[in-house]
Amino acid sequence: MTTEEKNINITLKVWRQKSPDVKGRLETIEARDISTDMSFLEMLDTINEGLIIQSKEPIEFDNDCREGICGMCGAVVDGIPHGPESAMTLCQLHMRKFKNEDIIFVEPWRARAFPIIKDLIVDRSALDKIIQSGGFVSIAAGGAPDANSIPISQDIAEKAMDAAACIGCGACVAACPNASAMLFVSAKISQLALLPQGKPEAAQRAWNMVNTMDDCGFGNCTNEKECEAVCPKKISIVNIARMNREFFKSGFASQVL
Amino acid sequence: MNWLINTFGTSIGKKLLMALSGACFIGFLLGHLGGNTTLYFGKEAFNSYAEHLHALGILVNIAEISLLTLLVIHVVTGVTLFFQNLGARPQRYAVSKRAGGRTWASATMPYTGVLILIFVIFHLINFHFVEKTLDNTIFDIVSKTFVQPEFMIFYIIAMIIVAFHVSHGFWSLFQTLGANHPKYMPIITRVGIILSLVFGIGFGLLPIFVPLIAS
Ligand code: FES
Numbered sequence: 064m065t066t067e068e069k070n071i072n073i074t075l076k077v078w079r080q081k082s083p084d085v086k087g088r089l090e091t092i093e094a095r096d097i098s099t100d101m102s103f104l105e106m107l108d109t110i111n112e113g114l115i116i117q118s119k120e121p122i123e124f125d126n127d128c129r130e131g132i133c134g135m136c137g138a139v140v141d142g143i144p145h146g147p148e149s150a151m152t153l154c155q156l157h158m159r160k161f162k163n164e165d166i167i168f169v170e171p172w173r174a175r176a177f178p179i180i181k182d183l184i185v186d187r188s189a190l191d192k193i194i195q196s197g198g199f200v201s202i203a204a205g206g207a208p209d210a211n212s213i214p215i216s217q218d219i220a221e222k223a224m225d226a227a228a229c230i231g232c233g234a235c236v237a238a239c240p241n242a243s244a245m246l247f248v249s250a251k252i253s254q255l256a257l258l259p260q261g262k263p264e265a266a267q268r269a270w271n272m273v274n275t276m277d278d279c280g281f282g283n284c285t286n287e288k289e290c291e292a293v294c295p296k297k298i299s300i301v302n303i304a305r306m307n308r309e310f311f312k313s314g315f316a317s318q319v320l
Numbered sequence: 321m322n323w324l325i326n327t328f329g330t331s332i333g334k335k336l337l338m339a340l341s342g343a344c345f346i347g348f349l350l351g352h353l354g355g356n357t358t359l360y361f362g363k364e365a366f367n368s369y370a371e372h373l374h375a376l377g378i379l380v381n382i383a384e385i386s387l388l389t390l391l392v393i394h395v396v397t398g399v400t401l402f403f404q405n406l407g408a409r410p411q412r413y414a415v416s417k418r419a420g421g422r423t424w425a426s427a428t429m430p431y432t433g434v435l436i437l438i439f440v441i442f443h444l445i446n447f448h449f450v451e452k453t454l455d456n457t458i459f460d461i462v463s464k465t466f467v468q469p470e471f472m473i474f475y476i477i478a479m480i481i482v483a484f485h486v487s488h489g490f491w492s493l494f495q496t497l498g499a500n501h502p503k504y505m506p507i508i509t510r511v512g513i514i515l516s517l518v519f520g521i522g523f524g525l526l527p528i529f530v531p532l533i534a535s
Contacts, residue, residue, distance in 0.1 A: 087416055136464040142417030149419075168415040175408050238419055240427070241405035243331070252404070273330055282408030283401045285429065286492040288421025304500035307332055311498065312325030 066297075067137035070096045071163040076169045077109065078120055083178050083186075089168070092122075098160040101172050101280075103146060104129060104136060104234030106158050113229045123182040129154040131295065134230030137237070140172040144234035144293045152232065154294040162287035172233050174242035176280045187246035190247060197268035198251045200260050213259050228255035228296040235290035246290035250278050250298045254307050266317035269309040334397050339496035341394040342489050346515070348387060349486070352442055353522045360526075363459045370458045396438060402430045424486035433484040439478040463534035472527040483520030487513055 072095045080087025094110050101109065104126050111121035127135035131152040138153055140146035146156040161167065169183065177185040216222075227250070235246035252269055255261030261268070284303060289301050313319055327333045358369040374380060425432075446465060452458050463470045490512030495499065499508075 078414075108474065123439065139413060139416075142413060143419050170415070171412055173409055173411055173413055175410055238421075242408035243405075245331075273332055273461040277331050280408060281331075282405040283334060285335075285401070285405070286488075286495050287425070287426050290421070291417050292419035292421040300495065301500050301505075304495050304498045307335070307496060308498035310330075311336070312330045314323065314330075316334070318322045320326060 070159060071099060071158065071165070072174050073081075073097055073106075073158075073164070074166045075165060075185070076168045079120075079122070079182055080171075080179050081181065083180060085203075087179065087182075092195065097158055099157070101158045102129070102154055103140070103156040103158065104154050106280055121186050121207070123180075125184050126154055131155040132230065134232035137172060137232045137234055139153065139168075139172065139237055140165050141168050143236040144172065145232075145295055149292070150295055150297050152230075155295075172237035174236050174281065176242065176244070177233065185233075187231075189281070190233060190244070192279060193244070193248055193272050193275045194251060197271040198255070200255060201264065204277040215258060219257050224238070226250045226257070226302050229254075229294075229298050230296060232295065233295045234295065236281065238289040238293040239282065239284070240287050240289060241285055242278070243274050243284040243290075244281040245284040245303050245306065246298055246300065248266060248272055249300075249302035252306045252309055253302045256305065265309060266313040266319045269306065269313040269320045270317075273306070273310050279298065334401055336391055336497045337397045338401070339493035341390040341397075342493050344387075344390050345394070346486065346490065346493075349482075349519055353519065356523065356526060359459075359462070359530060363457075366459045366462075367457050370452075375430065391437075396435075398430065399428055425484045426447075426492070427483040428487055429485065432481045435481050436478070436485060439481070442474075443478075459534075463530050467531045467534065472531070476524050478523035478532045479520050481518040482523070486519055487516035490515055 072093070075092040075094060076089045078087055078090060092104065092114075094108060095115075097109065104124070107122055107124055109235050113158060114121045124138060125135050127133045129136070129177055131154060132248040134152070136153045138152070140156070145151060146154045147160060150154050162193050171177075171183045172185045172187075174185075174191040177187055180186050229250035231247065233244075233247070236242055236244050238248075252272055255268065256265045286300070288300055291298060328337060355373065356366075356368055358365040362476070447461060450461055452461065466475070491505070491509045494505075494508050
């Protein structure tokens with residue numbers, strides 16, 4: 064294959080918004096000769112270089128590790144958070160997924176709880192607030208304990224680990240027709256509620272985190288399953304069921320309120 | 321009692337209200353369908369079923385009041401959730417695609433819900449709040465209604481809508497109650513589909529069948 068054949072021309076319809084309070088709009092940007100070996104973010108870098116040379120404002124987008132582990136990147140590409148590839152962050156999406164002459168829509172996460180800062184960057188501190196309200200274990204951990212001093216079955220360890228795979232990118236909120244954060248919160252509640260170290264505070268944690276989630280202005284889950292379909296870490300809605308159980312225990316069977 | 325109000329006031333609390341009231345309606349539909357199958361056995365069977373039902377006296381009134389209360393809970397909570405959810409995303413996406421989770425049934429829950437509410441009111445006016453006498457038995461009222469094609473079609477469409485609503489509602493209520501386990505969820509989902517078909521077909525064939533035996 065020659066280099067020319069590996070390159071494609073695309074049209075981006077990308078969300079441009081100067082600051083949180085001004086009105087944004089979709090801007091059309093033509094990009095020529097984009098290598099299909101590029102990642103989606105490298106494609107944006109290339110476009111930005113061009114914009115800078117023309118003394119135009121580059122497209123702002125969040126990113127950090129670019130290897131799918133930090134949860135910093137993310138945009139809604141053609142209507143799907145993190146783009147058309149399943150179980151993948153935006154930084155891991157490659158341009159070989161697209162065809163020559165494709166028109167690609169790029170929008171930021173949209174939710175009342177995630178105000179837009181600029182272009183594709185949204186303020187996800189609502190997720191931090193939820194973590195601060197209970198997503199931790201408040202005991203002095205001390206030195207590393209001896210292996211197996213607290214017995215945990217393989218099955219439970221796996222479930223906790225699956226929940227802990229959440230990188231907090233917010234794609235679940237972006238994908239949810241109701242802009243609900245329940246998949247995120249359920250993963251954070253589950254990873255602790257499953258393990259002995261997390262159990263003592265489980266009731267208080269479930270109560271606080273769910274209430275903080277509501278206060279942040281996220282919507283309500285209606286079991287649409289869009290969240291798990293876009294989650295780059297394949298977090299399952301089984302966690303949401305677990306969160307509900309934890310919450311019922313806290314609301315109906317504990318003394319936390 | 322504050323704890324109770326606070327618990328039901330949260331997002332998950334409201335989901336629980338929807339799930340519990342929804343579960344009761346599914347129970348009610350099963351009972352209602354059970355009773356209505358007597359229609360398939362003709363006029364006498366149906367009229368005697370109606371008579372036996374009303375012989376329960378006060379129990380019928382209790383059931384009616386419970387159902388009305390559940391209806392108010394289901395509708396008020398549903399409407400609240402609908403508007404909260406609209407408000408949670410003030411700016412919609414220019415392009416939005418399903419990633420594979422959403423179904424037609426799940427996406428239309430609020431709308432099928434409203435249609436069912438309209439149907440229920442209509443249905444009650446039609447059959448419940450009418451004078452029944454010896455020469456105008458409940459069977460006569462039902463058959464006189466269904467011989468009119470517009471009523472027949474209206475009822476059939478309404479039953480298809482109910483089937484849709486139940487097909488998402490059934491598994492969804494288990495998920496909300498926290499009963500989602502990889503071993504059982506596939507069975508629960510299947511039971512939900514079967515149940516919605518049973519409702520759709522069981523109720524939906526009546527408007528066609530009744531005019532046939534009435535004439
Ligand atoms: S930049 Fe770290 S996950 Fe994409």
